[in-house]
Amino acid sequence: MDPYRRRVVDTELDELLTGLAAVAIEGAKGVGKTATAQRRADIVYALDDEQQRELLAADPGRLDRGRGTVLIDEWQRYPTVWDQVRRSVDRDPHAGRFLLTGSAIPAETPMHSGAGRIVQVRMRPMSLAERGICEPTVSLRALLSGRRQPLEGESPVDLPGYVEEIVGSGFPGIRPLPARARRAQLDGYIARIVERDFPEQGHPIRRPATLRAWLTAYAAATATTASYNTILDAATSGESDKPAKTTTITYRDVLSQLWLLDPIPGWLPVDNAFARLAQAPKHFLVDPALSARLLDLTPTALLSGTGSGVRVSYSTNTLGQLFEALVALCIQVYAQDNEARVRHLRTRNGDHEIDFIITGPGGRIVAVETKLAATVDEQDVAHLRWLGTKVGDLLADAVVITTGRYAYRRPDGVAVVPAALLGP
Structure with missing residues (x-):
């Protein structure tokens, strides 16, 4: 086996x-929770094993x-253990006693939330920085600082390389x-969602x-509201017997319980300066590879702009949407x-949109646009400049993430960063 990649x-x-005495690592199946947790564990109870549950x-x-x-x-296979851990922490709260991993919010919820005893940490699929394709040279931490330092770095990843990263999975x-x-x-991962x-989760299909079909339509809605x-x-296009709206709400809720949906909420400034901001979330599956597979998109099809066969009004640039999904994951x-927290900005009439608004602990923000191209022109920074005029010093930095080779800062101060060169 390959050595563990941090x-x-x-x-x-x-x-x-x-x-802290107890930490729960939560995320979709297959993101690597168990491998990460086992490196810190002295004793392991695998509760997908019936005998260990009985023990x-x-x-x-x-x-x-x-x-x-x-x-x-x-742990969700035996939800009672959550309350057992909580009570154990009450008796002995010394640090590092428990790690829990969970791939779903259990249908049978624990009696107590665990607040104050068990801290929950989200784990997602591997970001570009974790995949080892190149060494990041631009950190989000530095961007959030507001110092707007000069940027440097050269990325070996070109557009076909990013397409491979989209379909290659995290x-x-x-x-x-x-x-x-x-x-x-x-395919097996998607089938297991439906069949098992x-x-x-208590919802046979x-x-x-x-x-x-709903999952496929959701994949086509990637990066839209x-x-x-x-x-x-x-x-259900062309069907007369459509499922009830409550059924599709169940789809959304269960997929959220399984950590498979990772939507980005709309942003509202703390001082409520934008009364006309829309608040609908942007849609993302947890891994853009799942979206590409649901849409039956290969690297060749993505690069040629063909292949999905999904005809919906909101899907206009599938490769651009999936590149934005890859950036969203990172x-x-x-x-x-x-x-920090990640949001997006869109005014109600759609005249101003910014792909990502990252809010740091101090309240300052980094505004990020994505561009499926190697170069940046004035049109690409127009919304970032507009935001700067609205929020002033609240804007710590403004960034365009590209598929280009070089990281640099434009004369107007906007950072241009290849996706592969961005890191934590």
Whole structure:
């Protein structure tokens, strides 16, 4: 097996476990939670193993007797263990006692939220910085500082390279596979969502084809603010017997419980300066490779602009949307490392849009646009400049993320950063 590749979330876990008794790592199946947690564990209970579930059920006191860090893997398989850990922490709150990993919010929720005892940490698929394709030279932390320092760095990744990263997946177990095996694994991942994960969440699917079509329509809505009604209409085009709206809300809710949806909310400034900002979220699946696979898009099809066969009004530039999804994944990972939040900006009439608004702990923001090109012109920075006139010193930095080779700062101060050169 390949040696473990350190993840961005490792730094967060190292810091939290020196002061907290229990940390839960949560995220979609296959993102690498178990591998990351096992490196810190002295005792492991894998609760996808029925015998180990029965062991904890028969003798919950063994959690108190454990020495070192106890890992409870796939805790949602036995939700009672959440309350057992909470009570154990009440009895002994010294740091680094428990790690829990979970791939779903359990249908049978624990009696207590765990607030004040168990801190939850999100883990996502691998960002570009974690994939080892090149060394980042521009950090989000530096951008959030507002110092606007000169930038440098040269990226070896060109447009076909980014397309390969989109379809190649950020799931550690899928990414190293040959192309055909990778496609088969992604197909299996999607099939498992429909056939196993929904029933395990208490929602057996009567019409699997409809859920699959809804997922495909959602993938086509990547990086848009299309309404859920619009997505449903796209999924059931030409059908007279459409599922009820409550059914599609269930789809959304269960996929969220499985950590498979990763939408970015709309942004509203703290001082409410923009009364006309729209607040609809931008849609993203947890890994752009899932979107590409649902749309049956290969690297050749993406580069040629053909192949998906999905005809919906909101899908106008699929490669651009999926590149934005790849950047969104990276920014979410890096922002979490910096205790920052990611939003997007769109005015109600659509005359001003900014792809990402990253808000740091001090309230200052970094505004980010993505561009599926190597160069940046005046049109690409127009909305960033507009925002600067509205928020003034609140804007720590303005960035255009590209598929180009070089990181640099324009004469107007806007940072131009190839996606592969951005890091935490």
